[in-house]
Amino acid sequence: MSLLECRDLHVWFDQTHGGQVHAVNGASFGLDAGQRFGLVGESGCGKTTTILALMGLLPPTASVAGEVRINGTDILCGGEESVRPFRWRDIAMVFQGAMNAFNPMKTVAWQIAEPMVYHGVADRAEARSRASELLELVGIPAAAGKRYPHEFSGGMRQRAAIAMALACEPKILLADEPTTALDVMVQAQVLELLTRLSDELGLALILVTHDLPVVAQTCERAAVMYGGEIVEDGPVADLYHAASHPYTRLLFAATPDLYGEERITTIPGGPPRLDSVIAGCPFRPRCDVPMERCDGEHPTLSITGPDHRAACHRNELQGAK
Amino acid sequence: MSTPHAAPSAAESLLEVEGLAARYPVRRGLTQVLARQTRRWVHAVDGVSLSLARGEMVALVGESGCGKTTTVQTISGMVTPSSGSIQLDGAEIVGLSERRLRPLRRRMQMIYQDPYESLDPRFRVSQTLVEPMLIHGIGGSRSDRARLAAEALERAGLAPAGAFLDRYPHELSGGQRQRVAIAAALVLGPDLLLADEPVSMLDVSVRAGVLALLDALRRDPGMGILMITHDLSTAAHFADRIAVMYLGRIVEQGPAQTVVRAPRHPYTRALLSVVPDRDPRKAGTPQILTGEAPDPANVPSGCRFRTRCPVAEAQCTTADPHLRFPSDATDPAHEVACHLA
Ligand SMILES: Nc1ncnc2c1ncn2[C@@H]1O[C@H](COP(=O)(O)OP(=O)(O)OP(=O)(O)O)[C@@H](O)[C@H]1O
Ligand SMILES: Nc1ncnc2c1ncn2[C@@H]1O[C@H](COP(=O)(O)OP(=O)(O)OP(=O)(O)O)[C@@H](O)[C@H]1O
Ligand code: SF4
Ligand SMILES: [Mg+2]
Ligand SMILES: [Mg+2]
Numbered sequence: 001m002s003l004l005e006c007r008d009l010h011v012w013f014d015q016t017h018g019g020q021v022h023a024v025n026g027a028s029f030g031l032d033a034g035q036r037f038g039l040v041g042e043s044g045c046g047k048t049t050t051i052l053a054l055m056g057l058l059p060p061t062a063s064v065a066g067e068v069r070i071n072g073t074d075i076l077c078g079g080e081e082s083v084r085p086f087r088w089r090d091i092a093m094v095f096q097g098a099m100n101a102f103n104p105m106k107t108v109a110w111q112i113a114e115p116m117v118y119h120g121v122a123d124r125a126e127a128r129s130r131a132s133e134l135l136e137l138v139g140i141p142a143a144a145g146k147r148y149p150h151e152f153s154g155g156m157r158q159r160a161a162i163a164m165a166l167a168c169e170p171k172i173l174l175a176d177e178p179t180t181a182l183d184v185m186v187q188a189q190v191l192e193l194l195t196r197l198s199d200e201l202g203l204a205l206i207l208v209t210h211d212l213p214v215v216a217q218t219c220e221r222a223a224v225m226y227g228g229e230i231v232e233d234g235p236v237a238d239l240y241h242a243a244s245h246p247y248t249r250l251l252f253a254a255t256p257d258l259y260g261e262e263r264i265t266t267i268p269g270g271p272p273r274l275d276s277v278i279a280g281c282p283f284r285p286r287c288d289v290p291m292e293r294c295d296g297e298h299p300t301l302s303i304t305g306p307d308h309r310a311a312c313h314r315n316e317l318q319g320a321k
Numbered sequence: 322m323s324t325p326h327a328a329p330s331a332a333e334s335l336l337e338v339e340g341l342a343a344r345y346p347v348r349r350g351l352t353q354v355l356a357r358q359t360r361r362w363v364h365a366v367d368g369v370s371l372s373l374a375r376g377e378m379v380a381l382v383g384e385s386g387c388g389k390t391t392t393v394q395t396i397s398g399m400v401t402p403s404s405g406s407i408q409l410d411g412a413e414i415v416g417l418s419e420r421r422l423r424p425l426r427r428r429m430q431m432i433y434q435d436p437y438e439s440l441d442p443r444f445r446v447s448q449t450l451v452e453p454m455l456i457h458g459i460g461g462s463r464s465d466r467a468r469l470a471a472e473a474l475e476r477a478g479l480a481p482a483g484a485f486l487d488r489y490p491h492e493l494s495g496g497q498r499q500r501v502a503i504a505a506a507l508v509l510g511p512d513l514l515l516a517d518e519p520v521s522m523l524d525v526s527v528r529a530g531v532l533a534l535l536d537a538l539r540r541d542p543g544m545g546i547l548m549i550t551h552d553l554s555t556a557a558h559f560a561d562r563i564a565v566m567y568l569g570r571i572v573e574q575g576p577a578q579t580v581v582r583a584p585r586h587p588y589t590r591a592l593l594s595v596v597p598d599r600d601p602r603k604a605g606t607p608q609i610l611t612g613e614a615p616d617p618a619n620v621p622s623g624c625r626f627r628t629r630c631p632v633a634e635a636q637c638t639t640a641d642p643h644l645r646f647p648s649d650a651t652d653p654a655h656e657v658a659c660h661l662a
Contacts, residue, residue: 042524042525042526043495043524153613154385155613182385183384183385183551184384184551184552184553184592184595184596185384185591185592185595185609185610185613186384186385186613187595188595188597188607188609189609189611191597192607192609210524210525211597212525212599213554213596213597213598213599214597216597216598216599216600216601217597217598217601217604218597236601237601237602240599240600240601240602241600241602250526251525251526252599254525254526254528254529255525255554255599256529256552256554256555256557256558257554257598257599257600258553258554258557258581258593258596258598259557259581259582260554260558263529264528264529264532264558265529266526266527266528266529266530266533267526267527270494270527
C-alpha cells in the first residue's frame with residue numbers, strides 16, 4: 001500500500017457560459033514515503049487542478065470523481081468532512097505563487113504561527129516557538145522571522161512558504177511551481193532544501209513544474225500530463241532515455257541543454273480544448289508519428305517497461321518493450 | 322601576456338557601449354529627508370561596456386536584479402544614463418535632444434517578456450502593426466502600410482498574414498502574440514532588437530520557434546540582437562556571445578561556447594554549475610552560492626562579487642577588477658573581471 005494513491009481522478013469545471021471543462025481526465029499515480037515525484041506538462045494541462053483535488057481545495061464550480069487514498073483511507077469520498085482531518089496534517093501544499101501571497105502587514109513568523117493558533121493546534125506561545133523552529137528548518141534564522149515579507153528576498157519568501165506548509169508535520173508535500181519565479185541560483189537553493197527535507201524527514205514530495213530539467217535532477221519518478229491526462233509516467237531516466245510517448249520525447253527535444261549541440265525543436269500547434277470530448281488521441285494533431293487508429297481511438301495507459309507506462313497506440317503496436 | 326583586442330572596433334560595430342552607468346534614487350522616508358540625510362542611489366548599472374556587431378546575437382545573463390533590464394532600457398533611451406557612452410553605428414546618442422533621438426529610436430526596438438501585456442487587447446493585429454508606422458511616419462499610404470504590416474507578420478512566421486490581421490490578442494496563442502510583438506518591431510525596419518526575456522513566459526514547446534525566428538532575423542544582414550535571458554542553456558544555444566552580469570557590471574563575456582565550456586569568473590562557474598541538466602543521468606556537482614547578491618545601493622568594496630566568492634583573496638577587498646583578457650586566454654574575445662582569472 002502506497003502512502004498516497006490517486007486512482008482515476010477526474011475534475012470538471014462548470015463554465016460561466018455553460019458547458020464544462022474536463023481539466024483532469026483519469027489521472028492515476030502512487031507515492032511512497034520519502035519519494036520525490038514530478039508532475040510536468042505545459043500551461044493548462046491540469047497540474048494545479050490535480051494537486052488541488054488531492055488537497056480537497058477545488059472551488060465549488062468543480063466536480064470531482066475518483067479515489068485519493070492516504071495510507072489506504074479514501075479522503076475524497078465523503079467530501080470536506082473526509083479530507084479535513086488529513087489536510088495540512090498528512091498532506092500539505094505550497095501554492096503556485098505563494099511567495100507573493102504573504103500579507104504585507106504581518107511579520108513572516110506570525111504568518112506561520114497564526115494558522116496553528118487559528119486551527120487550535122497550538123497556543124500563541126507554542127505556535128511562535130514552532131514558527132521559529134520551522135524557519136530554522138528551512139534555513140532562515142529565527143530572528144529574521146520578526147521581519148515583514150517585503151524585507152525578504154524572493155528566495156526567502158519561498159522558503160517561508162515551505163515552512164508554513166510544514167507547520168503540522170505533514171507526510172506529503174505538494175509544491176506547485178516552487179522555483180518558477182526564481183533565478184537559477186536561488187532555484188538551486190530551494191531545490192536543495194526540498195531534497196534535504198524529503199531525505200531527512202522522509203517527506204514524500206510532488207513537485208509540479210513545467211521545467212523538465214528541474215524534475216530530471218530532483219525527482220526519481222515523474223508523470224507527464226497533456227490535455228488533462230497523464231500520458232506517460234515512470235522513472236525520470238527512462239522518460240528521458242526511453243520515452244514511450246511522442247509528447248515526452250518532443251518536450252525533451254524542445255528543452256535546450258547547456259552543452260548539447262543538437263537543435264532544439266518546436267511542437268507545432270497547441271494543446272487541445274478541454275470543453276469537448278476528444279475522440280482519438282489528444283496529442284494526435286501535434287504528433288510527429290501518428291497512425292490511422294490515432295484519429296478515432298483514445299489510447300489508454302499501458303505498460304511499456306518496468307514501472308513505466310504510456311498512453312500511445314504505438315506501444316500497443318510494438319508490444320511492451 | 323595580453324592579446325590584442327579582436328572584438329569589432331567601434332567603426333564596424335552596430336552598438337558600442339562604454340562605461341555605462343544608470344542609477345535610481347533610493348526612496349527616503351520623511352524623517353531622512355528632514356534630517357537632510359544624503360540621497361543614496363541604487364547603482365543598477367555600474368560601468369557596463371559591451372559591443373554588438375551587425376548580424377550578431379549577444380545574450381545578457383545574470384541573477385534577478387543585477388541590472389539587465391536597466392542596461393537595455395538605458396540603451397533604448399527609456400532610462401537616462403548617469404555616465405558612459407552609447408554609440409549606434411559610431412554616432413554618440415547619449416545627451417542627444419529628443420528631436421534628434423527620435424529617428425534613432427526607430428532603429429532600436431524592444432521586445433518584452435510578456436506578450437500578454439505588450440499588446441493592446443483592444444487593437445486588432447493590423448492596428449498593432451500600423452500604429453508604430455503612423456507614429457514614425459513610415460509607409461506613404463494606407464495600402465503601403467497594409468503591405469508592410471503583412472510582410473512583417475509573414476517574416477515573423479505568421480503566414481498567411483490574412484489569417485491573423487483581423488484577430489484580437491485574445492484570439493492568439495502566447496507564441497503567436499510574441500510573434501505579433503516581434504512583427505510590430507519589424508515594421509519599423511530596426512537595426513537593433515533589444516529583447517528582454519522574450520520567451521520566458523512561453524511554453525517550452527513554442528519557445529524554440531520564437532528563438533529560431535530571432536536567430537533568422539539577426540542573420541538578415543544588418544540586424545543585431547541583444548537578448549536578456551535568465552536561461553543559460555538558451556543563451557548557449559542561440560547567442561554568438563554571452564555577457565554575464567553581476568551587480569550592475571559585466572563580469573565575464575566572450576563567445577558563447579567559450580563562456581559555457583571554459584568559464585573563468587568564479588560567478589560564471591557557479592552559475593553554470595547549478596543549471597539542471599535535462600538528462601537525469603548527468604548530475605553535476607552544483608556549487609550553490611549562499612544568499613543572494615548584495616543590495617546595489619551598497620556595492621561591496623573591491624570586487625563586487627567577493628562577499629559570495631568561494632576563492633576570494635585579500636586583494637579582492639581593496640582592488641576593483643576590471644574586464645580584461647585572462648592571462649592565459651586562448652580566445653582573444655574572452656574577457657573576465659577577476660583578479661585570479
Ligand atoms: N476555476 C476554474 N474554472 C474553470 N476552468 C479552470 C479553473 N481552474 C483551471 N481551469 C482550467 O482547467 C485546465 C487546467 O488548469 P490548471 O490550472 O490545472 O493547469 P496547470 O497545468 O496548473 O497550468 P499552469 O502551468 O499554467 O499553472 C485549464 O484549461 C484551465 O483553464
Ligand atoms: N524604476 C526603478 N526604481 C528604483 N529601482 C529600480 C527601478 N528599476 C529597477 N530598480 C532596481 O535596479 C536594480 C536592477 O534592476 P533590473 O530590473 O535592471 O534588473 P534585472 O537584471 O532586469 O532583473 P530581473 O532578472 O529580475 O528582471 C534592482 O536592484 C532593482 O530593484
Ligand atoms: S497515440 Fe498516435 S497520435 Fe497519439 S502520441 Fe501515439 S502515435 Fe502520436
Ligand atoms: Mg498551475
Ligand atoms: Mg529584468
